[in-house]
Amino acid sequence: METYQLFKYDSCPFCARVRQFLNQAGIEMEMQDILQDRSAYDALVAGGGSRQVPCLRIERGEGESASVQWLYESADIIAYLQQAHSA
Numbered sequence: 001m002e003t004y005q006l007f008k009y010d011s012c013p014f015c016a017r018v019r020q021f022l023n024q025a026g027i028e029m030e031m032q033d034i035l036q037d038r039s040a041y042d043a044l045v046a047g048g049g050s051r052q053v054p055c056l057r058i059e060r061g062e063g064e065s066a067s068v069q070w071l072y073e074s075a076d077i078i079a080y081l082q083q084a085h086s087a
């Protein structure tokens with residue numbers, strides 16, 4: 001079981017590319033806008049290590065066994081989600 005959050009902002013063309021893919025694939029996930037929400041910006045920098053967007057936060061498992069991956073690069077995000085949703 002994986003849950004996703006996409007860290008983005010509206011005027012970012014690379015974010016738009018990922019969001020277009022999500023719409024076409026019918027994939028829904030929570031959005032975190034780093035320009036509108038300071039806590040989202042802080043979470044991205046602290047967790048992912050860079051303020052670059054888009055970034056996909058992938059959470060696997062629950063509770064104490066949960067693990068988190070921060071995936072940057074629009075092409076890598078799209079490729080990851082394509083694979084995850086074709087399995």
Ligand SMILES: N[C@@H](CCC(=O)N[C@@H](CS)C(=O)NCC(=O)O)C(=O)O
Nearest residue numbers: 012013014051052053054073074075
């Ligand atoms: N190659 C990256 C480019 C992403 C990128 O340049 N994002 C810009 C916003 S459009 C950004 O976050 N710039 C700020 C930074 O890199 O610190 C991708 O395809 O995701």
